[in-house]
Amino acid sequence: MLKCEGEGAAAALKIHSAREPYRCECDVYERLKDHGVSKLLGFHVPQLLRSDDELLALEMTIVPPPFVLDFAGAWLDFPPQFPDEVWQERAEKWAGEFGSDWPQAQAILAELEEFGIHMLDPSPSNIRFR
Numbered sequence: 001m002l003k004c005e006g007e008g009a010a011a012a013l014k015i016h017s018a019r020e021p022y023r024c025e026c027d028v029y030e031r032l033k034d035h036g037v038s039k040l041l042g043f044h045v046p047q048l049l050r051s052d053d054e055l056l057a058l059e060m061t062i063v064p065p066p067f068v069l070d071f072a073g074a075w076l077d078f079p080p081q082f083p084d085e086v087w088q089e090r091a092e093k094w095a096g097e098f099g100s101d102w103p104q105a106q107a108i109l110a111e112l113e114e115f116g117i118h119m120l121d122p123s124p125s126n127i128r129f130r
Contacts, residue, residue: 011049016056021072025058026051028071028117040111041104043068043127068108070126071119079118094122101129 016022029048037045044063051058063069082090095102105127112119119126 010062011059012062014058014060016072019056022056024074024076025072027076028074029058029060031076031115031117035115037115040068040108042066043108045069065128065130067128068126071117073121075118075120077116080120097124
């Protein structure tokens, strides 16, 4: 991710190496923009400024913590069908990574699901509290 100085706020340039994660991330940011979402439960969400389908590049605003970002691994409209044991293992892993912040991270994930966005790789680096 490169930091770019442009008109107004600073922006970040994210270049993907594969089309599917790029397209997914674009679709998520566009959906959030369509709903006027710039914050989720007080957490900043970067705004997509532009994208380039040929270069697989996204330019987005840089936001300070607390923030939610990086939707390349998300699923739109429905989550993947994993066995209950897999979901349980994931929940235990995420709870361990987030510690006491896990209930609030779960609330953010539930809020994203209200928009049909299923984040499958939440971590303290993409849901940052401090």
